[in-house]
Amino acid sequence: MLTLITGTPGSGKSLYSVWELARKVPGTKVDDGKGGEVSRKLYSNIKDLLVEHEHIDAEDLNTWHKWCKPGDVILFDEVQEVWRPRGLGSKVPDCIAKLETHRHMGVDLILVTQHPQLLDGNIRRLVNQHIHLRRIAKGVAMRYEWDHCSNVGQVRGALSSGVWWYPKQAFTLYKSAQLHTKPTVRFPKIALLGLAAVAGLAFAAPMTLERIKGTFRGDSVKSSEERAQASPGETKKTFINENGQEVTIETTTTASTIAPAASAPAAPGAAFVPGASAAIEVSGCIVVGPRCSCFTPQGKKVDQTADYCAENSGSQVLIPKQIREEQAPRPMDSADYDALAYLHRKT
Template sequence: MITVITGTPGAGKTLYAIEKLLLPQIGKTIKGRDEHGNEVEHERKVYTNINGLQIDHELIDGGVTQGLRDWHKWAKPGSLIVFDEVQKVWPPRPNGSKIPEDVQTLDTHRHMGVDFILITQNVLNVDRHIHALGGRHLHVRRVANMPLATVYEWDHISRGLLYSKAISKAPWKYKKKVFKLYKSSELHTKQPRRIPGLVWFILVGIVAMFVLTPQVFERIGGRLSGKPVVPTEKPAAVSGAPATAGAGAQPAAAVEPVKQAPDERVDFMPKLADRPWTAPAYDQLRVVVRMPVVDGAICNEKHGCICFNEGERLEMSSEACSEWLKGAKFNPYRVPVKPPPAPVQAQQVEAKPQVDQSMHYEAPKVQQHADMTAVTKSAKTARLAQSGQL
């Protein structure tokens, strides 16, 4: 694979390449096949031009390796070629010019078992033939001249650095111990770290939020509750000499707060969505009469666990319900329910009406339906007269 790392001078391109790409490859082997098709393992060998690198490597200096232009002549299977400032060797070519042999051979670098890590400031400074071969593009963007950077990654060469199209975006902090593994080619001049204007804007906004938030909430709360908002005034200065109540002295009139008419749009606006009874207009009517106590739960694989209180579903997480189901925890607020006293079985005595057998009344026979009312009344009158109630 050909990996291209870009970034402005001092962004940490070489530092990132050593920490994230070179160090993990030390001592590793890669699998390949020999000329007979048998699977073999090749030792990972690093070839680079990074100045003063303290990792085991072969220096690309034009000696044994004869420089990067002859890489296809000296590279072996398993080789990892890391070249800094690659635009010096493979610069842009004029339109219509012939592709150099060393660049053309990059088309088959994977068949040779060779990987490349090319470091440059901008991909436009490199031969455009490499743009089509790059399988990974990393751009290191330093944050406000601090030892921090944001690394963007694409699975192709992004010529315009389209951050919105990046497949990943991750913060990266410079490690001091990695600086000791190589000698940077740039002159290290410490620049004053200035705080960006955006950071100042955020800090000012935070301070303003803490100062103004109490006043804003006080006004909003007064409007929602319908209570009058009385502007706070400083008390009048107390005179050092005691006041004497003279004949013409009059008591100071009490200043009444100015009441604002309630706004029905606010009074009947629910505080919680889909719960109209939470509107401020009903604050005086709502009284809490009970609290939720878990007394049952149901669990299944599809919906998880659901807790209930007297048949009503409680707004609890599935994990909390599952813990309760394993063993209910002690609830100091729950009032213990005493069992009802056992019912006393009293002997029920059926009171039977005592009928005086000495008196016998014979009701006249009913001949027609129309006479039934008269006969019934006469019989009742006779019974009352006999018992002495008339």
């Protein structure tokens, strides 16, 4: 079998090849094809490898087909330094051409490099197993596997994938070429957004829960009642005057907010009380006995000063006037109804 292991520097590809593959070779046997068994032997160029093996170099790799025996396993790290891509039309070396029949010889090769494109094209076409490692955090990497040499940029098509944790015992089996270099690992942006969302939810959840509880306690009903009290309420009363006519009078039970006089134009012929910030239009006033009452054009009764009422009650033609904002409407009583009926007879 021809196994290719790829990964950028520091991804753990050499560590994986030693722990998952090389250390399992010594002491195993395979069928020699003649009805017997042969012990497997490991050959590798990894520096200070403590797994039982025989050390080889680039020259040995180029002549592997001359000295390998059935059952042998070759593990070669940074193989791109020896078997780099060749130019088009160049002759295929014997060491690479013999890979086409390596299974007939009973030999397995484990080739480790940083990227498939750094390797001879003929070798890539003969790969039976491709394992790619991508480091995602300290001591952990994603492992992707294909049954052929694949484009490591398209991991979605991998035959299998999963998380591979670096075994601590594996670091004692060889001396890494990285010499304890610790590459900087950045968390993906999606992970940071997820943490921010969780933090925001934890902050907002108590307030949201309190609002929901307040709804069931009746806080919303209370606020509705307060709004109803703030808005003006009106009542209508109907009576028959001396001429037998039906008269309907609207009375204000709650003082309403009056717009400033500057924001709304006054009616033609209307007068304003000096110094008033806002005004209510008055149709006219009438005196009945000791009482004096003034009314709006809609028939609503309003309060007023005694001087103002007396000044505007003597004319049969009522003069439009304005009174102060603080002179709020008040409910009508029976005397007011009599005065209003008298006013209707005069007009």
